[in-house]
Amino acid sequence: MIVPYSHVIVLSGILFLMGMFCTVVRRNLIMVLLGLEIMLNAAAVAFVGASLRWQLMDGQALVIFIIAVAATEVSVGLAMVVAAYRQTGSVDPALLEGKETSG
């Protein structure tokens, strides 16, 4: 007996909300990527809780794939941030509008 399942879902929801806020509001591409990481982590927390709720290991298997996707996304995303910084000298998404990045 740990806690009711709904409390895990509420924790995951709060984390997801924080990540979404960080992604939408901050004007810095690195903080946008950090917000995406927070959201993926919130999904992982929900999956582990559900895995324990129904006593099935499938939820934990999905968390493995979430971690793989997070690693993929962050490596490609940070490479794009560095490329955009080289082109424009800034990581403000508002300053990147309309600027064509070659390559």
Added chain:
Amino acid sequence: MTVQGILFYLLATVIVLSTGMAITRRNLAHAVVYLVISFFGSALLFYLLGAPLLAALEVIIYAGAIMILFLFVVMMIRLEKPETPLFPTRQMIPALVSAAVFVVTGALLLTTSVPAQEAWLESAVATPSAFGRFLFTKYWLAIEIASLLLLVALMGALHIGKERPQPKEPAP
């Protein structure tokens, strides 16, 4: 309340507070370090919820590899001026609207499907060996696809991050 319940609420408080600190920092390095604390809390939460292998992976991959990658890029990029203001009004409105939609939907889901939500979590542990055996018997194809995805990401990051000589003069 059991000891595990107290641990859960303690960990939840640490995770939410450190994430909240992370998303409101101006200094990017501070934000990354707060997020590392948050991911350590998540790893302990995974351990509490009976996933020791995932707890280890969370520490190694999330708090270790991904956050160090962020730190590298933060140190590589020199920011001339900090963001001012931190939460501009123009972006606050869509954020508040989507947050309101999210909260209302979540509250409706939590209050309508009561029997599924009210169940108490019984503690159980998926040992790493049992979990690995399960993963490589039922999800072996998905594991292969995930490894292919990582390979593609490696090639994509190499291609995007490659320095190109800027064309100095137009070709004659």
